[in-house]
Amino acid sequence: MAIKVISPGLATTVQDLGRPGYYHLGIPISGGMDRYALRVANMLVGNDEDAAVLEAVFMGPELEFTADATVAVTGADLPPKVDGEARESWSSFEIKAGQVLSFDYLKSGARAYIAISGGIDVPIVLGSRSTYALGALGGFEGRALGKDDELKLLSETLGAGSGRTVAPELRRLPGNPAELRALPGLYWHWITEDSGTNFFSDTWKVAPEADRIGYRFKGGQHIQFNERERPFGAGSDPSNIVDGCYPYGSIQVPGGTEPIVLHRDAVSGGGYAMIGTVISADMDLIGQLQPHSETRFVKVDMEEALAARHDRRALLDKVRASLA
Amino acid sequence: MANKQVLSPLPGTFYRKPTPDDPAYKSEGDSVAVGDVIGLVEVMKSFHEVKSDASGTVGSFLVENEDAVMAGQPILELSD
Incomplete structure (x- = not known):
């Protein structure tokens, strides 16, 4: 165990780049809705770009870490906090065992991608770790995270370490309209x-x-x-x-x-x-x-x-x- | 003490009543305890209860029934 879910947020799911190849059989491609942000989150912490991350929509989860890790949050402006202290989005930061990752209110965008060094360890189903909740397939037990769930990482590592950041012009988000x-x-x-x-x-x-x-x-x-x-x-x-x-x-x-x-x-x-x-x-x-x-x-x-x-x-x- | 506000945790559509035929969860002058439901936000085909994280008396609602709300937007003002 490396991460304990204190509160799950609205519909936080494990996602990677998706499950192509089965759509003709009625199984959707799933994976992150914003795969650009998902890839960048993985790059920041030193994971392979297709590693499994958490996709949080509109509201962030509260996660207690039981091992040291490097974390990056990309996509929506959902400000991350470690033990209540603000951290930058689109940047890697360290979390120590015992510390809690939580989020402030959503400021813009809709989905934040939370990459954790090592990558989330859930079984590979039809070639992917992505959650397809409607079909109860993949991800963490085929569903969104719930309170007291315990997530494992593929390896306990600090990955690329903290302090890496992506320049604002390389963050891709929709305009208004x-x-x-x-x-x-x-x-x-x-x-x-x-x-x-x-x-x-x-x-x-x-x-x-x-x-x-x-x-x-x-x-x-x-x-x-x-x-x-x-x-x-x-x-x-x-x-x-x-x-x-x-x-x-x-x-x-x-x-x-x-x-x-x-x-x-x-x-x-x-x-x-x-x-x-x-x-x-x-x-x-x-x-x-x-x-x-x-x-x-x-x-x-x-x-x-x-x-x-x-x-x-x-x-x-x-x-x-x-x-x- | 200054007035306290209840913020919407989510973006979506705000409702003051559990169903169209029921009375509002809270009206002006009602007392509110921590954890009381003050309304619903609809998003992604489901309804989420908005609970007060403070206690007090309902001063005024800052958004109307069925208004669009943003995450972190003040919905309700409480007075002591």
């Missing part, structure tokens, strides 16, 4: 031209029910679907298709009212038309959106999407170089 770049998709031609224009010009707000499965947005104009003959086997709503596969990041608009962007714990298929897909480079940003945050979707083409993916990788390379 957040801008999510999206590529019109397979069923884009199903919606009217006006609705297509409105989708990208309206300011949407994150609905409070947004979670790891999907992020729902409200407040934009109703999305109108073109008149067309219902395909055989599709539901009766104009937004229904014959059941199909849902990609990670795909945008569906059930009933034309509130767009939902599927995220790491998404269902793998269903009967709603996907009007587009948020580009892979911006999926991290969604993980940092609080309820009611203003959000705009920005139309891009494939070339711009691939350039954005390249830019995100280049930014991670800069972080790696700065910590080497």
Whole structure:
């Protein structure tokens, strides 16, 4: 045992970079919602980038350490404290055996990544230590942490040690309003031209029910679907298709009212038309959106999407170089 | 002693009542003990009780029922 959970926070889960390869069987990719921040947290403490960390959403846990360790907290501005004393985010710091890591109120963003030197030791399930709570799979007993849980580390080490930090320009967080770049998709031609224009010009707000499965947005104009003959086997709503596969990041608009962007714990298929897909480079940003945050979707083409993916990788390379 | 405030632990939507048909948890002038529930915050498809970490008398609510709240935002003012 190396960490005892005094209070678990809201829905703190063990996550690594995810569980790709089983989505076609209905098992989602899971892993950190903001994998940029997750990788950086691991780099700061000297772990492999894909080590398992804790993802805390909106509210931090309170953790008692029973072994010395190096810790880094990245992502949301959820100020860490050691025995009540403030520590910097996006920086590594030491915790001694017997000390307690806790957090102040969330200031901005939504999800903080807590990396601990050595990495969290939970069984590997289908290639990953990530928690898929809806399926009771992976992570710590397939669920969010609870009071009095005891976490083990793969090794008790001080890793890269304290005092390492990431420059502010290398911390990637959404702006206000957040801008999510999206590529019109397979069923884009199903919606009217006006609705297509409105989708990208309206300011949407994150609905409070947004979670790891999907992020729902409200407040934009109703999305109108073109008149067309219902395909055989599709539901009766104009937004229904014959059941199909849902990609990670795909945008569906059930009933034309509130767009939902599927995220790491998404269902793998269903009967709603996907009007587009948020580009892979911006999926991290969604993980940092609080309820009611203003959000705009920005139309891009494939070339711009691939350039954005390249830019995100280049930014991670800069972080790696700065910590080497 | 100065007035004390109860802060929202979470971002989300604030409710003063357990269900739409029930009376509010607390109204102006009610006394509040440490640990009393003063409202709910809805986020990620679940409702979380907001408990007071101080005791006193309800002065005024600083947010309305169904308002959006931020983490750390004052919800309620208590007087001694």
